[in-house]
Amino acid sequence: MSSPILDVKSVAKAFGGNQVLQDVSFSIQPGEIVGLLGPNGSGKSTLLNTITGFEAIDAGQVLLQGRAIGRLPAHRIVAAGVGRTFQLPAMPKKMSVIEVAMAAATTQHGFWATLLGSPASKAAETAAREKATALLDELLLTPVRDLPAAALSGGQKKLLGIVCALMGEPRLLMLDEPTAGVHPNLRNDIVAALKRLNRQGMTLVIVEHDMHFIREVCSRCIVLDRGHIVASCKPAELASNERVLQAYLGGGAAHTVKQKEAA
Ligand SMILES: Nc1ncnc2c1ncn2[C@@H]1O[C@H](COP(=O)(O)OP(=O)(O)OP(=O)(O)O)[C@@H](O)[C@H]1O
Ligand SMILES: [Mg+2]
CATH class of the missing domain: 3.40.50.300 (P-loop containing nucleotide triphosphate hydrolases)
Incomplete structure (x- = not known):
């Protein structure tokens, strides 16, 4: 073993x-x-x-x-x-579904650095957006990706929770x-x-x-x-x-x- x-x-x-x-x-x-x-x-x-x-x-x-x-x-x-x-x-009230997913890209810090105005983070933000887009699609959340995350149904919040966990690429x-x-x-x-x-x-x-x-x-x-x-x-x-x-x-x-x- x-x-x-x-x-x-x-x-x-x-x-x-x-x-x-x-x-x-x-x-x-x-x-x-x-x-x-x-x-x-x-x-x-x-x-x-x-x-x-x-x-x-x-x-x-x-x-x-x-x-x-x-x-x-x-x-x-x-x-x-x-x-x-x-x-x-x-889920936070003022962030959209895709923003919540991108914010979970903890290894890249791209989204947060962009919010803080760091130009060097643009590539990381793009990578986080691409990954979030693909995962939202995989878990059938593309139609709601621009809605406030707090407005999702209970089941959709579960799916977004899975997307967020996967954004960190866990083992x-x-x-x-x-x-x-x-x-x-x-x-x-x-x-x-x-x-x-x-x-x-x-x-x-x-x-x-x-x-x-x-x-x-x-x-x-x-x-x-x-x-x-x-x-x-x-x-x-x-x-x-x-x-x-x-x-x-x-x-x-x-x-x-x-x-x-x-x-
Ligand atoms: N933050 C907390 N403060 C005080 N007690 C807590 C806290 N979190 C859990 N507990 C208590 O710990 C016990 C176990 O709760 P837990 O949520 O781990 O159970 P569970 O097995 O997940 O149950 P369920 O299947 O209902 O989700 C319960 O008695 C609960 O009240
Ligand atoms: Mg429990």
Whole structure:
């Protein structure tokens, strides 16, 4: 087995007295598409936030290809090659869709330098515009590219979030419920786009509740329950995993299901 692209070691995170993540450890191999599952409130978004520098970790380590990134600020983690999307993307009111996409070209600084009047940045701005144009097209946002980003529908904001993450050309892309609230046609386009990115070498970690999506896209699943990892298995093995059943149904309910199956 090759060395992991991402190594999460004993990560812990609490908000006040609420211990949201405890002793969370797992590895992601290059080229994998891993689903991150768990009931509402189990800590999935918090885990993404800690890995990508949006929340400070209390304990543990996060390594990207062996390099410690667990205490870097978010923009340096992006620069190191980790992209992410948000469960509920917030968009600025006064920027158009294409401007938001261009502003995410963090490696080039072209858009911001142009705003600040630096003539040397023209080539970088052109490159960012070309890349944003192509990605908006790929994710079907060309018809709305000049609208205010805040005016997009919930599903379109999700798509723009993916465009923004891709503008940083990540090696590892972490998506928080990318298809929630997205029309089934668009969902299929997202599935196709993610598979294509993976074929091109991108590693993906995807928080999802939709089991069809998980079965269609993911080669492995990691399951969180109340801040602990309780399973790492293939999608087809989820339904027969006792700890996964307990996480989703509760101890008593899982027991009842077993009894009914036995009767
Ligand atoms: N910034 C915060 N401040 C305080 N508590 C927080 C914060 N962020 C998350 N939490 C708490 O952490 C717990 C886990 O939340 P999180 O959003 O990570 O769950 P989740 O698994 O993503 O759930 P869902 O499937 O509903 O999105 C919840 O109890 C939540 O209230
Ligand atoms: Mg969440």
